[in-house]
Amino acid sequence: MTDAILLVGHGTRNPQGTAQFLRLSELLRASVAPLPLEVGFIELQEPTIETALVNLSQRGLRQILLSPALLFAAGHAKQDIPAAVERAKSVQPDLQVTMAEPLGCHKALIELAALRFLGSLSPIHRAEDRGEGPASQQDPAPSPIQPVDPAKTALVLIGRGSSDPAAIEHCREFAALLGEKVGAAGVYTGFIAVAKPSLPEVLEQAAAAGFERIVVQPHLLFSGEMLETTTAAVSHARQTHPRVEWRQAGILGSDLLATNGLAAQHLIQALLERLEIDDR
Template structure:
């Protein structure tokens, strides 16, 4: 049964994904939008994509306006704050609001933050790692390597390093490291080589910090396969991505609530 709307809630939430050319990854994004819609009912939820596919941000915004939304929480489905969160999405939303105002409609909006180190994401990463270890705590001879996409933004890469340290510490790993697929150092192949040659290490758990299936997840798995060939004496296991889960929906709701504590934006 839908719950009653609390005074702090918006009319609607616009979920902004990055977009991917991978069919399954796209389906997973819209599955997550459905989970969020069910969680936040009766608040309206619309999913839209920054790149590659429809609906675009402008199309998603317009759908909400046409359904009567006048107070919209913008929820970026981004792991960390970089160019998309700081510039691309806010500029596009401001343009949407300006065009709406020009048609005589006054719409407020609130910008939510990226998922970053919110508690639901930390717990989900620990669950993914635990599943890779079949529910057992890590042995001293097991190393954890967390890997992110990478960014030229130093704040985003620092945030990834902090997240990796929190997760590794809480999961009980004595040996841990973080690597990046691109645009930041150290790169994943180098980190895997160092982990595999660390004295006493017999197993390396690689946890990709990615939202959905896509080319990047496949590329990381390929790099791990190459590390297996270089280090046959070490077992390499790759964890699952975050996925369209209730935990990610909870994290988005958590960030959306936080955005409503700030002053709304208007055109």
């Protein structure tokens, strides 16, 4: 029997990304009540996973279901989180921790990513919609989404990158599923770190293919340095290839802080199903 849930985030120095993650934790806490839910971070922020698990155990909550708010099973899910769990068990040997699967190619994430892709085609696509920060109070409401012309539009999905081949393959699989759902004529996958092609390389590849419109979609849950890097690369691509209509789609959790945003329903559905808990 599960005593509590630990939602694990990567951790970031970006205040917007932190607020988005904590908002997600609030929504998940409401969905799993009366089960207690706490949060822990892999790096950069407190409490660490180890600290959070020890604190739960000291409260008499020893059967823990760990929910990683991660997109794919790479080094963090396969190495860092298990290592943190073992450290916690060395302090509290009676801890029993079961880890759910990362979000991966869950259907709710595909649907949410498709909505982000389509939203990027609105004539008015604000920084707030992309997850880059609050929009000006003078920004008008987004205009209706324009139809996609599959023959002229390419999708470039940008992942964090990893040295884990399985994680890279899963990212490519996600890109293929998303491209099929939105009807993109070309589908490319690039990475910000470690894996190839790199972010600049994949943008050059897509531009050279002759598409009139390229939607660059950072496959990220929350705001942070990776999003800033992608935004800078897209800005450079606009200057280098002005004939292309460059669009940048929003990150998955871009509207978590908004009322009735798209992210809440889809991300909570995916997390609950990975936890194998019905929404209450």
